Amino acid sequence: MAKAAKKKSAVAMIVFSQSRDIPFNRIFLSESNVREVNVEEGLDELTHDIDRREDIVQGLNVRAIIDSDGSETGDFETPAGGRRYRAIARLVQAGRFPADGLVPCLVKKANAKTSAVDDSLAENIVRLALHPLDQFKAFKRMLDGGLSKEEIAEAYRTTPRYITQRLRLAMVAPSLLDAYARQEMTLAMLEAFTVSPDHARQEQVWERICGSWQKEPWQIRRMLTETTVPTADKRVRFIDIDAYKAAGGTVLRDLFSDDNSGWLEDVPLLDRLVDEKMQATATELAKQGWKWISASVELPYGYANGLRKLTGITEALNEEESVTHEALRSEQEELEAEYSEADELPDAVDQRLSEIEATLTAFKVRPVRFDPAVISRAGVFLSISREGGLVVDRGYIRPDDEALIVADGEDRDDGAEDHALGEVDRDGVQHTVISIGGQPAHKEDEDDEAIKPLPEGLVVELTAHRTLALQNALAGNPHVAMTALLHRMVMERYHFAAPIGCMEISVRQASFSAQGKDLTETPSAKAISERYDTWKAALPSDEDALWNWIAACDDQSRMALLAHCVSYCVNAIQERPNPYGGSSPTPHSLSSRLAGADRLARATGFDMVNDAGWRPTVDNFLGRVTKARIVAAVREGAGERAASLIQHLRKGDMAKEAERLLGDGGWLPEPLQLLPATNVEEMAADGDITAMGADSDSHQTRDEEVPPIAAE
Known part of the structure; x- marks a missing residue:
């Protein structure tokens, strides 16, 4: 011790x-x-x-x-x-x-x-910089101690916005602050969570991404604001965000982005304010006597199809406007001439020229007047531009509202005249029909005890239950399912009533953009045409009668009719693939198509020679390919000796002689050949089947095996 x-x-x-x-x-x-x-x-x-x-x-x-x-x-x-x-x-x-x-x-x-x-x-x-969380807590304590954000910013030579940003970290859930302190997320990620004050939603988003390798701040903001509307949305620009705030709407702000972006949280309120503003505009336009006004945030493509556009009269400039216009034009020309040699315009001159240009442009947008006699039959479309401005498109007449043309001296049918008018009250006064987003804009009397239509959303929810119940019931009744399938396919194939009914089934017959002159004369085409006519003669034309007829058929007839309709769905066309899809098949889908066609041919025992009667002729093949390919075809179908006998001939003669030599030998070009099952499956899996018939010289591998022939 x-x-x-x-x-x-x-x-x-x-x-x-x-x-x-x-x-x-x-x-x-x-x-x-x-x-x-x-x-x-x-x-x-x-x-x-x-x-x-x-x-x-x-x-x-x-x-x-x-x-x-x-x-x-x-x-x-x-x-x-x-x-x-x-x-x-x-x-x-x-x-x-x-x-x-x-x-x-x-x-x-x-x-x-x-x-x-x-x-x-x-x-x-040997010192450590202060952690941002500690800085935030210090600012918070100073703020709680009585200092303002401005005083704190002045004390630390920064901006109140920076202080607000640091204090904004208090909006993040404590569990996320702990995760940041453990260095499980970056400061930029933590700042992204301040967009939403909902701690439960913040934690939900963090739980979804914490184990992912993609945890970018923009992804966090997008997930937190996916049910909101950004301030850049044209609806927000249309009503002005101050009107939204005045109505009690809340805005989520991102204080950490340079553009100070924000998101409107109360979307129903935004839509209501948009509708109210558009309705107010429509009400003012209605005073001009238009029959109808259709207002929508976004008009559908082709909204004016089938409507006649009225040609209005553009109002000319009045005397005062003409004088102002000419004065501005003169001033513009003088300034441009004075500074034509200058490398750069003075700021004042540049600003003045911009003002003149804006005013002259405004003069070009002149009011358009329409004949009052036709306004009562015409309508107006209202929409919102990308920049948030109101777009007023006047003067469209629907087909039902076209004025009746009567000969001189004839009496006009009063009933037809009334049909052309809009809503008419008891006093005979026409009222403009206003619709906002496809729904009538008239406010119903709150005291009206009449039964109102069910809300659209409720109807959708109710019918979703009915849809599932019908699907389950149909799955348990094969006979009705077959009847419904045949009824839908026959209606589309024979009466062109697609789509019809509740069965979302489609029968699409392959179109042949390129076809030989002999296609309609082939045995297959004739058999299909005859079968079509036979069934057409037996099938009722009425939809309900057709259902009852199919339901009463015996199973053999039903299966024959089904096979007839399903046959129109076959598409074995071999065309040039498009790797980007579009209207053409992709290489993979083309491979699947051709493999499926071969599988169907093997299943039916089909043969192009014996069943379809196809023979190589000058018109359908031999006269449309190169001499090298003709020689290769004869060599493959008739032997080497036959091929050597035609090599010296001119192409026309060579094609005719090849037609004779191949004759009934059963030779088929590659696009018509049936590959062995194993080869088809492998090629379909690898995507190696290509459009061999895309052009007449695409079989390069076979051409290389044929000796060159001198040009004619």
């Missing part, structure tokens, strides 16, 4: 250097200070901080200056604290601190083990 105590007492204890106040004019910058780059950076903020608090938070680190004899001179140098020294010097120069004022200093002891350079380096390296 005594030995341990003795050993412990032998350990040298640390003795800190002493502090003392030293006149500022006895302190000098040390050449040992390691900070040499950007020494003036941040001095304004530091000087301001010392000046506002009238004190320094940390004293200077100084060492006594020794003369040649090793004695202290009474002066000191500061190797650590150069920025504070320079800030105090600025205050002395500004008269805010006396030159001999006392400065708290830590005077390095004479037997210090470290050098002045070591002290300077340690002060600048």
Whole structure:
């Protein structure tokens, strides 16, 4: 025990250097200070901080200056604290601190083990910047202590927006703040969560992405605002965001984005304000006597199809407007002539030219007048432009509202005349029919006890239940399912009533954009046509009668009719694929199509030679390919000797002779050949089946095997 105590007492204890106040004019910058780059950076903020608090938070680190004899001179140098020294010097120069004022200093002891350079380096390296969360908490405590955001910003030489941004971190759920403190997310990600104040939603989003490698701030913002409307939306521009706020709407703001973007949280309120503003405009337009006004945020494509556009009369400029127009034109020409040689226009001149151009452009947009006699039969479309402006498109007449043309001397049918009018009240006054977003805009009397139509959303929900119930019932009744299938297919194939009924089934017959002259005369085409006519003669034309007829058929007839209708769905066309899809098949879908056609051919036992009666002729193949391909076809179908006999012939003669040689030999070109099942499956899986028939010279592999033939 005594030995341990003795050993412990032998350990040298640390003795800190002493502090003392030293006149500022006895302190000098040390050449040992390691900070040499950007020494003036941040001095304004530091000087301001010392000046506002009238004190320094940390004293200077100084060492006594020794003369040649090793004695202290009474002066000191500061190797650590150069920025504070320079800030105090600025205050002395500004008269805010006396030159001999006392400065708290830590005077390095004479037997210090470290050098002045070591002290300077340690002060600048061995320190840790404040964590953003700690900064936020400090600002929050200062704010709770009575300081305003502006005062805090002034104290730390920053902006109130920066203080607001840091305080905004309080909107993030505590669990997410903990995740940030554990470095599980970046500061930018944490800032993105401040878009929404809903802690439950924040935690839900974090739970979805925390395990993902994609955790970008923009993704977090998008997920948090997916049920909102951005302030850049044209509906927001149309009503003005201040109107939305005045109506009690809330806006989610992103204080950490440069564009200060925001999102409107109350979408129903936004839509109601849009409808009210559009209805107010429509009500004013209705005073002009239009029969109908259709208002919508976005008009559908082709909204005016089938309507007749009225040609109005554009109002000319009045005398005062004409004078103003000419004056502006003259001023514009004079300014452009005066500065035609200038490399750059003066700001005032450039601004004036812009104002003139805007005014002249406004003169071009003239009001259009319509004949009052036709306004009562015509209507107006209202919509919102991309920039949020109101678009008024006047003067459209629907087919039912066209005025009846009667010969001179004939009486007009009063009933027809009334049909052309809009809503007419008991006094015979026509009222404009206004619709907003496809729904009538007339406000119903709240005291009206009449039964109103069910809300559209409720109807959709109710019929969703009915749809599922019907699907389940149909799955349990194969006979009705077959009847429904046949009824739908026959109606589309024979009466072109697609789509009809509730069965979303389609029968699409492949179209042949390229076809030979003999296609309609083939046995297959004739058989299909005859079968079509036979069934047409037996099928009822009425939809309900057709259902009953199909339901009463025996199973054999139903299956025959089904096979007939399904046959129109076959598409074995081999065309040039398009890797980007569009109207043409992709390479993969083309491979699947051709593999399916071969599978269907094997399943039916179909053969192009024996069943379809196809033979190579001059018209359907031989006269439309190169001589090399003709020779290759004969070599493959009739042998090498037959091929050698036609090589010297001109192409026309060669094609005719090849037709004779191939004759009934059963030869087929590659697009008509049936590949072995294993090859088809492999090619379909690899996507190697290509449009071999896209052009007459696409079979390069076979051409290379044929000896070259001299050109004719």
